Amino acid sequence: MKTIALISASLALAVAAQAKDVELLNVSYDPTREFYVDYNAAFAKYWKAKTGDDVRVKQSHGGSGKQGRAVVDGLQADVVTLALANDVNALYRNGKLVPEDWQKRLPGNSAPYTSTIVFLVRGGNPLKIKDWDDLVKPGVSVITPNPKTSGGAQWNYLAAWEFARRKYGSEEAAKDFVAKLYKNVPVLDSGARGSTTTFVQRGVGDVFLSWENEAFLALKEFGRDKFDIIVPSVSILAEPTVAVVDKVVDKKGTRKVATAYLEYLYSDEGQDLAGKHFYRPSNPKFAAKYASQFVQVELFTIDEKFGGWINAHKIHFADGGTFDQIYLKK
Amino acid sequence: MNTLHHAKKTTRTAAILLAALTAAAGLTPLTAQTPAEANETAALREQIRQLDQKIRVIERNRELEEEKAAATKLPAVSIDGNGFSISSPNKAFTLKAGLLLQVDARFYIDGDAGASDDGFILRRIRTPFSGTVFKTFNFNITPEFAQADNSTSTTNDKNTQLFDAWFDTRLTPAFNLKAGKFRTPVALEGPDPRHFIEAGYPNQLATNRDIGIEAFGSFAGGIIDYRAGFFNGAPNNDWSNTRNGNAGSFTFAGRLTATPFKKSANTALSSLSISLGGAFGSQQAANRIRSNGQQDIVTGIATSGDHATLAPAIEFYTGPFGAQAEFTWDRHERAGSLSTVANAGWRVNAGYVLTGEKATARGVTPQSPFSLENGTWGAFELVARVSGLDVDRDLASLNATNVEKAFSYGVGLNWYLNNNILVRFTAEKSEFTGTTLENEIYFFSRLQLKF
Numbered sequence: 001m002k003t004i005a006l007i008s009a010s011l012a013l014a015v016a017a018q019a020k021d022v023e024l025l026n027v028s029y030d031p032t033r034e035f036y037v038d039y040n041a042a043f044a045k046y047w048k049a050k051t052g053d054d055v056r057v058k059q060s061h062g063g064s065g066k067q068g069r070a071v072v073d074g075l076q077a078d079v080v081t082l083a084l085a086n087d088v089n090a091l092y093r094n095g096k097l098v099p100e101d102w103q104k105r106l107p108g109n110s111a112p113y114t115s116t117i118v119f120l121v122r123g124g125n126p127l128k129i130k131d132w133d134d135l136v137k138p139g140v141s142v143i144t145p146n147p148k149t150s151g152g153a154q155w156n157y158l159a160a161w162e163f164a165r166r167k168y169g170s171e172e173a174a175k176d177f178v179a180k181l182y183k184n185v186p187v188l189d190s191g192a193r194g195s196t197t198t199f200v201q202r203g204v205g206d207v208f209l210s211w212e213n214e215a216f217l218a219l220k221e222f223g224r225d226k227f228d229i230i231v232p233s234v235s236i237l238a239e240p241t242v243a244v245v246d247k248v249v250d251k252k253g254t255r256k257v258a259t260a261y262l263e264y265l266y267s268d269e270g271q272d273l274a275g276k277h278f279y280r281p282s283n284p285k286f287a288a289k290y291a292s293q294f295v296q297v298e299l300f301t302i303d304e305k306f307g308g309w310i311n312a313h314k315i316h317f318a319d320g321g322t323f324d325q326i327y328l329k330k
Numbered sequence: 331m332n333t334l335h336h337a338k339k340t341t342r343t344a345a346i347l348l349a350a351l352t353a354a355a356g357l358t359p360l361t362a363q364t365p366a367e368a369n370e371t372a373a374l375r376e377q378i379r380q381l382d383q384k385i386r387v388i389e390r391n392r393e394l395e396e397e398k399a400a401a402t403k404l405p406a407v408s409i410d411g412n413g414f415s416i417s418s419p420n421k422a423f424t425l426k427a428g429l430l431l432q433v434d435a436r437f438y439i440d441g442d443a444g445a446s447d448d449g450f451i452l453r454r455i456r457t458p459f460s461g462t463v464f465k466t467f468n469f470n471i472t473p474e475f476a477q478a479d480n481s482t483s484t485t486n487d488k489n490t491q492l493f494d495a496w497f498d499t500r501l502t503p504a505f506n507l508k509a510g511k512f513r514t515p516v517a518l519e520g521p522d523p524r525h526f527i528e529a530g531y532p533n534q535l536a537t538n539r540d541i542g543i544e545a546f547g548s549f550a551g552g553i554i555d556y557r558a559g560f561f562n563g564a565p566n567n568d569w570s571n572t573r574n575g576n577a578g579s580f581t582f583a584g585r586l587t588a589t590p591f592k593k594s595a596n597t598a599l600s601s602l603s604i605s606l607g608g609a610f611g612s613q614q615a616a617n618r619i620r621s622n623g624q625q626d627i628v629t630g631i632a633t634s635g636d637h638a639t640l641a642p643a644i645e646f647y648t649g650p651f652g653a654q655a656e657f658t659w660d661r662h663e664r665a666g667s668l669s670t671v672a673n674a675g676w677r678v679n680a681g682y683v684l685t686g687e688k689a690t691a692r693g694v695t696p697q698s699p700f701s702l703e704n705g706t707w708g709a710f711e712l713v714a715r716v717s718g719l720d721v722d723r724d725l726a727s728l729n730a731t732n733v734e735k736a737f738s739y740g741v742g743l744n745w746y747l748n749n750n751i752l753v754r755f756t757a758e759k760s761e762f763t764g765t766t767l768e769n770e771i772y773f774f775s776r777l778q779l780k781f
Contacts, residue, residue, distance in 0.1 A: 022703075194394070251749070256703045
């Protein structure tokens with residue numbers, strides 16, 4: 001009898017040691033701050049109703065590449081919601097924090113919402129910027145972050161590259177074009193939010209190569225008379241991707257709630273919030289609901305034009321890649 | 331700094347020029363402008379715009395440089411399964427706070443000697459505070475708040491005391507120094523056993539904590555490790571803070587460990603280590619020897635003067651299996667004309683992780699930590715131990731309750747809920763000879779929180 005009582009007491013103590021409150025860390029890229037503030041509140045409400053548990057989601061934001069490296073270096077992210085798949089691939093390459101096929105675990109290659117790259121210019125568009133060609137003209141100052149640390153900057157870079165390749169017909173011409181463009185970049189921030197500060201708040205530059213949602217946010221916050229959004233003739237389909245960080249959730253025992261957190265991005269509420277924050281919802285119903293706020297533009301994908309992120313990264317952004325060749329020369 | 335200074339100077343110059351140009355442009359009466367003048371005004375305006383942009387670019391780049399510089403000055407604060415820590419940006423200085431909490435439930439089925447009653451005890455409550463200064467120097471200060479020992483036979487374990495207080499300097503892999511109060515190198519197991527709740531007999535015959543200085547390091551790429559130092563000569567299995575021994579006399583203690591297959595491709599043997607610990611010199615008065623169930627089974631030892639200890643051991647881990655074997659022989663003088671006595675203890679213990687995780691000398695990291703919501707339970711390890719004690723006849727005959735021989739065997743289950751919480755269950759029987767004490771059968775359980 002005593003033995004049973006002691007075992008029961010030990011078990012009770014052990015179970016009592018498990019907290020009912022759950023805390024997750026979402027390591028994300030720069031422009032998702034506002035979206036995830038709202039989304040986290042919605043998910044916490046949903047999870048409380050479903051399980052009775054309180055969940056608190058902490059957010060960490062920065063340049064997407066930099067954020068991915070922080071997780072590799074030990075930042076205990078339960079989930080990552082990064083700007084591009086390659087930054088999540090890095091979690092597999094460096095320490096097998098996620099499985100190789102992580103992208104197959106959620107619908108749409110783990111991209112619950114998409115976006116694209118547009119131009120944000122000063123109110124009235126004084127330099128009459130219309131397309132990518134205008135960005136390489138002498139005297140035009142272009143703001144874009146550093147592709148070595150920012151996912152958004154990589155999308156910008158590849159969009160410009162593809163435009164030039166189509167128009168001028170070769171890889172070399174595309175490289176010359178992008179080199180000219182970067183000659184017009186006076187400030188290289190580490191992330192998209194830093195570039196927004198540079199352009200919007202510090203008044204530097206004539207054109208800001210911006211995430212579409214970030215551009216809308218600037219209009220909303222600072223007034224539609226201050227800036228104009230210019231949609232180029234062609235741009236890139238940016239697919240920010242999300243993943244549960246297996247090694248962390250298994251260690252912390254948060255796999256179930258972390259998985260639910262990402263799955264809820266595909267729910268009606270998650271998709272609606274994405275649309276409200278100027279992301280393009282992947283669910284056709286909500287894509288249709290918010291279609292009117294986005295200008296129609298021809299979008300190409302990384303897979304179609306650059307053979308996927310692994311290939312694109314190797315050629316353009318790895319050490320010694322085209323960006324290094326261009327920028328170091330500058 | 332030069333860049334910043336240059337940037338500030340350039341900004342000032344540009345601002346003055348910009349102001350002058352703005353004034354010049356403003357003084358021109360626009361209404362009376364000729365086409366040439368209008369062109370000139372437009373050119374001036376463009377020049378102003380460009381200068382304004384240049385100033386803004388310089389200022390923004392300066393701001394980014396300052397942000398970067400500030401970021402590298404901020405200390406890193408971390409709180410996780412390893413405790414709470416703060417480190418300087420260059421990691422040269424760190425401070426860390428941890429916790430060790432052990433709550434035990436003890437139940438003696440047979441052989442209760444009276445002093446050790448059934449019930450709950452706070453076995454250990456320690457709050458280690460450690461850190462690094464100038465990259466090379468480390469320190470650790472650990473108070474012990476638990477008054478865990480329910481015996482009345484010593485004074486050391488009844489009060490809150492300093493358990494560890496040391497600092498070391500890491501000079502080279504082969505030679506480093508440590509000074510202060512810390513665990514002596516004689517025994518392999520020490521007071522915090524790998525498989526069972528309480529340590530076996532060999533640990534009763536060696537010093538636990540002592541004050542002194544030691545050299546330590548490794549050779550041959552870590553295949554050979556050594557620890558060797560001079561200490562006050564604290565009693566066996568005790569952690570005295572004071573110098574009570576003979577004036578001017580010390581004890582020398584050391585341990586040499588070989589891990590011969592460490593670099594071998596044969597992973598089954600790569601963790602096999604063979605070691606020899608030992609001590610000789612002058613030792614303070616030892617008080618007692620305890621059973622695996624923490625009851626006094628030898629008292630009145632009253633050592634004084636020279637002693638010698640030898641403690642060979644072997645340790646092995648492969649996959650989910652781990653095993654240790656240790657033998658300790660301890661000989662010492664007694665006060666006055668009493669004879670020199672020698673005692674020996676041994677143990678063999680092993681564990682097998684039922685859930686398949688890798689067993690290591692430090693424990694087990696569960697693949698799926700305990701979580702009710704995920705339906706995962708952590709890791710379970712089945713353990714077993716046999717151990718024995720051979721007490722010198724002269725000591726055994728001192729009291730009727732002193733044992734001459736002890737033989738113990740037991741099993742246990744370790745439940746690793748996660749990296750920080752461990753629950754242990756141990757049942758063990760000890761057969762005593764040459765004593766009036768009954769054989770001992772106990773069941774212990776422990777809840778441990780450690781980070």
